[in-house]
Every structure is written in C-alpha cells, then in structure tokens.
Amino acid sequence: MALTAMINEHGGPEQFNLVDLEIGAPAKGEVRINHKAVGLNFIDVYQRVGLYPMQLPHAMGMEASGVIEAVGEGVTHLKVGDRAAYASNPPGAYAEARVMPAAQVCPLPDEVSFEEGAAMMLKGMTVEYLFHRTVPLKAGDTVLFHAAAGGVGLLACQWARSEGITLIGTAGTDEKCQLALDHGATHCINYRTEDWAAKLQELTNGKGVDVVMDAVGKDTFEGSLDSLKPLGMMISFGNASGPVPPFDLGILGKKGSLKLTRPTIFTHIGDHATCQAMAKHLFEKVASGDVKINIGQRFALQDVGKAHDALEARQTIGSTILEI
Missing domain, CATH: 3.40.50.720 (NAD(P)-binding Rossmann-like Domain)
Known part of the structure; x- marks a missing residue:
C-alpha cells in the first residue's frame, strides 16, 4: 500500500484526497519506484483546475526521485536498487510509491541528492530544451x-x-x-x-x-x-x-x-533516448556546480493542499518539494 494524493473533481486544493492504494508489480516496460521526495510544478495546478483536463479520478504529480524496487520485462537502463528520478506522464508522483512506465525514469548520479533530483527534473529539463533544443x-x-x-x-x-x-x-x-x-x-x-x-x-x-x-x-x-x-x-x-x-x-x-x-517538455522527453540525454546534460550541469538547486519550500505529503495554495499565490521561491 502507498499513500497517494488524488483528485475526484477539478477545482481548488480542497479537492485533494489522500488514499492508500495497492501497488502491484511492474508490467513489461515498467518499474516500481519507492519515492524519497516529490517535486511540485505549475503544470500540477493546471491539471488540478482543469486547464489541462484529465480523466478523473486521477493521482497527481509529474516529478519525483527514489529507489527502484522492481523492474518489468524489457527494462534495461535501470535495475533494482538504483537511485532514479523522473519527470513524466502519466501523473501520479504525489505518492509514497508507484508503478510507472520506465522510459522517462533516469538513473540518478550519487552526486545529486534525492531532494535535488525531485526538485529539478521537470524544471531542469525544461531549461535544457529552452536553451539547446528550441x-x-x-x-x-x-x-x-x-x-x-x-x-x-x-x-x-x-x-x-x-x-x-x-x-x-x-x-x-x-x-x-x-x-x-x-x-x-x-x-x-x-x-x-x-x-x-x-x-x-x-x-x-x-x-x-x-x-x-x-x-x-x-x-x-x-x-x-x-x-x-x-x-x-x-x-x-x-x-x-x-x-x-x-x-x-x-x-x-x-x-x-x-x-x-x-513547446512542451513532454514532446521532447517522449523519445526515450532524448529524455535520457537531456537528463544526463542536466545532471552534468548540477554535478559541475554550474547549476545549484534552490529548494525554497518543503511540505509533507499530507499538506499537498497547502503547497498548492502557496504555488498559486506566488509565495514560493525556487523549487517546492513534498517530503516522503
């Protein structure tokens, strides 16, 4: 079981429901990841309010880091025990653990912390495509x-x-x-x-x-x-x-x-090889010290509604994470 933040209707932060979901085994092309930290992004707000509609009910969140617990058939770039981070569809990162497609999950170097990994994947790969691919x-x-x-x-x-x-x-x-x-x-x-x-x-x-x-x-x-x-x-x-x-x-x-x-990041990372190359470039920038990750706010998973309030009120500085 894994505590997971979901919405049943589009609307304000009060729509979040915390539920325990059964986490099964990964199918072909999937991994199960035990989250250590989760990133928040404005796209999460767009999805919650319905600007980017989703089929409901649905788990929320696009970005996280953690440890790979199980690997499905055909997954070769990750193994059990690997540190990993991702920004990826479908939403579902606001959770203690999840099963998800493996293609956009990236090996996380030891030089990058779990908190940094959760805080930077969507934002950092966005900057990568803005400066190098657009x-x-x-x-x-x-x-x-x-x-x-x-x-x-x-x-x-x-x-x-x-x-x-x-x-x-x-x-x-x-x-x-x-x-x-x-x-x-x-x-x-x-x-x-x-x-x-x-x-x-x-x-x-x-x-x-x-x-x-x-x-x-x-x-x-x-x-x-x-x-x-x-x-x-x-x-x-x-x-x-x-x-x-x-x-x-x-x-x-x-x-x-x-x-x-x-543009959208999801077009760029839709290709597995491109996604992995973008993440590698980002990790190199962070490991070299050229880019430092500013985590301005930390919230508990149970306080995800408060985190969204802060995002929408533009009261945040740098990145915001949920601590698992």
Missing part, C-alpha cells in the same frame, strides 16, 4: 526571462551564466529580483514598480532581445513580442496568468518577422 543560442545572445525567481527561472539564470548568455529577468519584488541576480541574471526588473517593457528597451539600447522565454502567458504576451529584435524568437511555454488569447498571426510580420513557438 532555438540555437550562443554566448553573447540576449534573453528575456519572465518569473526569473521561480523554480524554472533560477535554473535558467544559472544556465545562462554558464553559457555566456545575457539574461534579463522579471520578478514581482525587489527581493526576488536580487535572488535572480544572485543566481546569474545580468539584470532583473521589478514589474510591480517599473514598466518592464520600457526598462528592457532601455537596457538593450532600444534593440530588444534575441529570445523571450515566457511562462506567464496572457499578461506578458504582447509586451514580450514588443521586446524582441527583428527575426527574434518568442518561446511561450506556460500560462501562469492564463492562456494567451487568439491573435492575428500577421502581427508577427508587422513587428519584425518574429518567430513564435509553444
């Missing part, structure tokens, strides 16, 4: 990154610094701006006290940036487009303020032949 970025390029003090943002700040990329962040308090700067952002704009779009033009001498990485969505979309250089790339990879409304595609031409993409 648009070619090189030293000297300039990036605008919204929510730079969040879990993904603090990793992106460090990643940019390690690659020689200028990152201009935005955040909602002076303290969060300082945190982004401490983690490698070149500049950070407090969007509550400054006109961030005007300040960005000032910082870039009116040229704009090569790439915008925007997980905020509706509230920042128009300003983000206006922040790009001609031929720049807009990467919209989240909807924290709500989904971007429909717009005239011709605007991209009028604003300088801009490019726009809406």
